[in-house]
Amino acid sequence: MTIGKHIYVLLALMLALAGCQSVNPEDSEAVLGKGVRHELVLNQRLSLPAPEVYGKISPDEDLVIFSGRGNSVGYRWIDKEEVEFIGSNKSPYHFFNGAFNKPSTEEENRFLEGFGKIVDRSFVSTNNLEFYLFDLGGRQKIYILSGSLDFVTEITSSGDLKNIFKVSTQYSYIQ
Amino acid sequence: MDTITEKEKNEFREFLSVIYGEQAKRWDINLKVLELFGQLIQSSDSCSRYMDMVPRPLVVGSIIKWASKQARDAVIRQLKNGGKHYLICLRAVGLSRKTDFIMASQGLLG
Secondary structure, three states, X not given: OOOOOOEEEOHHHXXXXXXXXXXOOOOOOOOOOOOOOOEEEEOOOEEEEOOXXXXXXXXXXXXXXXXXXXXXXXXXXXXXXXXXXXXXXXXXXXXXXHHHHOOOOHHHHHHHXXXXXXXXXXXXXXXXXXXXXXXXOOOEEEEEEOOOOOEEEXXXXXXXXXXXXXXXXXXXXXX | OOOOOHHHHHHHHHHXXXXXXXXXXXXXXOHHHHHHHHHHHHOOOOOHHHOOOOOOOOOOOOOOOOOOHHHHHHHHHHHHOOOHHHXXXXXXXXXXXXXXXXXXXXXXXX
């Protein structure tokens, strides 16, 4: 994985429309679903609604973090190379689908062990995409899977993810 | 708090790179990163069989005082003495925490 190899972020459009100064960056609920929707396109395949208000974007090899005052959201893509690195020979889709629905391998069970206690979970399937939201008691995670994609997307935030989950299920699509 | 030395940071980067790959060697090691490392270590019962059977400060239930150099030295010593298979085992356990580590290394986690 090289830095920025698979990332395709519509930065020009986002920066051109970055005049959303009236929206409080600390309110992660307010940053999505306002007016023109900004897209974050991962690996030139998966389009997600992107945060509309942020002060900094930090792309890394397999991750892009949007940061505003007091809040950060990280979008990470997990490909076959990483799934192999942890010891599984499954595709990213089958590894995560298996782990979330019927864990059977040692790696899937260890992955779930790393979650700790699952306080709550939500699932939505739409548009050939599967969305999983996990409340792990103090942190939340969203995972986006599809049998049509060769990677899985994980969303992490220092704040609440429920609204990001809701908007993602409504506006995400595979290109 | 005892200042984390550059030598200590490099030791922890090496451990984290076994779990997360080479990019972990670029992470800044701060107290929050070490706390996450402690949580990761203590979140797995299934990997504990790979750890040496010696008295260990990493036993589930003990809280590692990362601010203390003595505690950090004990963890480093233990992981260097036969902890590689244990760290490899933690790869699957740690998969869901990678973004947390990156955010913490950038000072984005409280």
